[in-house]
Amino acid sequence: HVTEAVHEYSIAHSTPLPEVVEQHRARSIDFANRVGMDPGMMVNTLQAQFMLFLAKLIGAKKVLEVGTFTGYSALAWAEAIKGQEGAKLVCCDIPGPHTEFAKATLLEAGFLNKLVTFFEGDGVETLQSLPVDQFDIIFLDANKDGYLPALKTILSRNLLSARGIVVADNALKQGLVADATDKNPHAANSNPGGVMGYEHIDEFNKFVRDNEQLEQVLLPAFDGLNIIRLKQ
Amino acid sequence: HVTEAVHEYSIAHSTPLPEVVEQHRARSIDFANRVGMDPGMMVNTLQAQFMLFLAKLIGAKKVLEVGTFTGYSALAWAEAIKGQEGAKLVCCDIPGPHTEFAKATLLEAGFLNKLVTFFEGDGVETLQSLPVDQFDIIFLDANKDGYLPALKTILSRNLLSARGIVVADNALKQGLVADATDKNPHAANSNPGGVMGYEHIDEFNKFVRDNEQLEQVLLPAFDGLNIIRLKQ
């Protein structure tokens, strides 16, 4: 399949992930299968390579992640920012075996309670209550009905640094935001109004588009990344 | 078609291009058709939105473009960097009606010989002879057999700023770099060793991958963007 070959080619010609991240991918897949969770929730290898590159490109020091799952993307962020004065990664997920696994991983890697602070609980509530700070990257990758309240909280509490970005994953939701008719093969399995529904993502994208404070690009890579910054 | 709907959706939910860029797209299409050139050489609207966003994101001041055609991407770069102290755009293309059209456009917009310097001639020769400066973005979008000599010149003459990026367009060449068999519908029309051949791009991607000075991500959006920076 050409698409698959292109994907593998892109991975092979991008800077490889640090070994610890690479290895954690395999361990996460094992773990998820063992506890009956979906390993496909992790960002793919190429997306991790892109996010790590992006963090270095903008010189990110402080990253906030909503939706950590087994800690795969978190490890990538940690590797991107570590070693810098003031570097800081805030992770957040709801309690469960995946969160225990993520914390154990981040502890073993020497990050937990040093570079990394982990908040267990609802992402939006965490954003509403964590100590105010300005983050250079805020990665939204949890329940899709939480993106919009998360962004509103980010703006009202001023959690994004002047040159920082919000990166919202699954911003195209398998194309359903643009076409949810039967022409889209993913339409049959979609649950529009549910917590993972494309309708929430569409509402989020439209809020971003219409907000005069923001500028953004909806990058058609992976499952769509809405990359958002404060207009200067 | 779902893919087309997704593309239109992405354009509509990304920050719109400045009107002057938008309008120049339509004028370029007219012009190209009139003189028998291919308007499809321009980056598409969404890619222009992405490049403009990227330039602002990294706070680019100095941009160098190899392959300006009618000046569409050049106008986008100019709009991204204008107004900053020390802002500078260097354009380059071979002589021809498209170059006259590009220069006239950049003059009319008030950029030519102010923000913009235009070099007419071969891109690699231009890189070898232009006054040394450090650019934050170097956009490679001309003949594909020129990418590798261009990059070598950029490195040897130290033309990339410490936090700058080279953005190489068409880095996936319709997937041909990964699969040029008959399974790829573009295989029939490809001319591997020609100046636009995918073999040159593949060689470029491999040089980048194997160069210890560089780190990079091959972003699978548009026709593939190889985004490259100096390892810090």
Ligand SMILES: C[S@@+](CC[C@H](N)C(=O)[O-])C[C@H]1O[C@@H](n2cnc3c(N)ncnc32)[C@H](O)[C@@H]1O
């Ligand atoms: C797509 S996964 C995250 C994957 C991770 N970013 C990675 O790439 O490795 C989504 C995560 O969001 C979490 N989640 C679901 N509802 C949540 C909520 N209300 N607050 C915080 N996290 C939530 C899930 O438990 C799951 O681990």
Ligand SMILES: C[S@@+](CC[C@H](N)C(=O)[O-])C[C@H]1O[C@@H](n2cnc3c(N)ncnc32)[C@H](O)[C@@H]1O
């Ligand atoms: C794909 S087009 C550039 C499109 C433009 N960047 C845009 O997005 O609007 C490629 C251009 O490279 C130019 N070109 C071809 N060979 C060249 C060379 N040796 N040196 C410089 N430019 C060259 C062509 O004349 C053509 O205008």
